[in-house]
Amino acid sequence: MTTLPTDHTPSPDSASHVPANLKKVKRAAAASILGTTLEYYEFYIYASAAALVFPHVFFPTADPYIGMMLSLSTFAIGSIVRPIAAGVLGHYGDRLGRKKMLMITLGLMGLSTFLIGCLPSYDAIGLWAPGLLVLLRIMQGISVAGEQAGSGTLTLEHAPVGRRGFFCSFTPAGTAGGFLVATAVFGLVALMPDEDLLAWGWRLPFYASILLVIAAFLVRRYLDEPEVFEEAKEHDEIVKSPVATLFRTHKAEVSRVFVASLFAVLFQIPPVFGLAFATSPDVGVSRTTMLWVSIASFTIALLTYPLFxxxxxxxxxxxxxxxxxxxxxLAVFPYLAAITAGNVPMIFATGILVMGLLTVAANAVYPSFFGEMFNVKVRFTGLALGTQVGFALAGFAPAIGWALIGKGSTNWLPVAVMVLVCCVLASIAAATAPETYKTPVEKLGNSIR
Structure with missing residues (x-):
């Protein structure tokens, strides 16, 4: 890998002589988990609504299959803008600071999520309803493009050597927290009669997002920029074009992260496609059962993030x-098979295996693993661009999965094969990476091999 030039090179073991400021690390970790909780709260209430409600509210077509396809496509649309937004947010995150971008992404996510709950239905304003839904979904996609990369970068640069994996896992742990809160909230409103749920009940989870925004804002306002970033600014080492510098000095790393990020299909198929597939007329598993599977899985996930x-x-x-x-x-195969068979105990067992244990192992590690591949000058940009291209492709997985099973079919096998192929590619990319868990933060992204 090409070494970035620097006028300020700390001694190789300098990090071991500087005690970590645990207050700053804990504050960064708290800000990370709150921000990601909000992000994935939005993610799953939108996913739940897209699977259960939006086909009726925004796409009331005579063909339920087409209505579901259109609804799941809006879920994927937010992914289209993510790579572009990642480049823009990464640029300013590496030039102006991590905290500033995190405040922007927080406000954008909170506003767009709240406004979705305010949208009139198709029956009220016609095509304007799905059009405005798509616009707000794009705003959410812009926010997501910088949120996890920014919080992961901030926490990694505050954390001490030997604890970076642990503290960085607070960022993805918010995915379990967001899924859990969203599933619990949507599980309650899903108990309403269908008429009330479709008329106004589905809006309540979107309104409730404002509480998470307030909590995250109160924590983030007291964040400090990492010392390694401040030192780069003091020594005039901030690059003018982080994107251009990234592709000049870290081509292999950003390519590796892009492919490894395909593991994000695991955020889409088991919880999102699985919910739509299970509750479809051809399968017939109750939506309450599937929501409780998610609650059980993500409760266990909150406990296993720090372990992995x-x-x-x-x-x-x-x-x-x-x-x-x-x-x-591999575990997606028995999970979808259990859903098709309507075997509730096996749905719970395999759902917990996939979403509460195995996916957590990968998700808990990726912020530190991917972030450690980049130099401080381009870390935000590298992490944002690399992950968001892969995550954007994964965002289309539910719609692709729905197309693969076909109308009136329960043939889940092509969907499971698609997931396995993505996981194999991600694992191969990860296997080519250097191991950096013992490398001091000042030396990451330089001559680390």
Whole structure:
């Protein structure tokens, strides 16, 4: 890898002599988990609404299959803008600071999510309704493009060597927190009679997002920029064009992160496609059962995030990420088979295996694993661009899966194969990466091999 020039090179073991400021690290971790909780709260209430409500509210077509396809497509549309937004947010995150971008992404996510709950239905304003839904979904996609990369970068640069995996896992742990809160909230409104749910009940989870925005804002306003970033500014090492510098000096790394990020299909198929597939007329599993599967899975996930991330601090990032990714890709097969069979105990068991254990192993490690591949000058940009291209492709997985099973079919096998292929590719990319869990933060992204 090409070494970035620098006029300020700390001694190789300097990090071991500087005690970590645990207050700053904990504050950064708290800000990360709150921000990601909001992001994935939005993600799952939108996914739940797209699977259960939006086909009726925004796409009241005579053909339920087409209505579901259009609804799931709006879920994917937010992914289209993510790579472009990642480049813009990464540019300013590496030039102006991590905190500024995190405040922007927080406000954008909160506003767009709240406004979705205010949208009139198709019956009220016609095509304007799905059009405005798409616009707000794009705003959410812009926010997501910078949120996880920014919070992961901030936490990584505050964390001490030997604990980076643990503290960085607070960012993806918010995915479990967001899924859990969203599933619990949507599970309650899903108990309403269909008439009330479709008329106004579905809006309540979107309104409730404002509470998470307020909590995250109160924590983030007190954040400090990482010392390694401030030192780069003091020594005039901030690059004018982080994107151009990234592709000049870190081509292999950004390509590797892009492919490894395909593991994000695991965020889409089991919880999102699985919900739509299970509750379809051809399968007939109750929506309450599927929502409780998610609640059980993500409750366990909250407990296993620190276990897997702590393990990566002891044995390395690669083995934890690869085992979790490949294991999840294989476990999707019995999960979808259990759904098709309507076997509720097996749906719970395999759902917990996929969403509560194996996917967590990969997701807990990726912020530290991917972030450690980049130099401080381009870390925000590299993490944002690399992940968001892969995540954007994964965002289309539910709609692709729905197309693969076909109208009136329960043939889940092509969907499971698609997931496994993505997981194999992600694991191969991860296997080519250097192991960096013991490398001081000042030396990351330089001559680390």
């Amino acid at each position: 991330s702590g393990l990566s601090d002891r044995i390395g990032r690669k083995p934890v990420f690869i085992v979790g990714t490949l294991g999840s890709g």
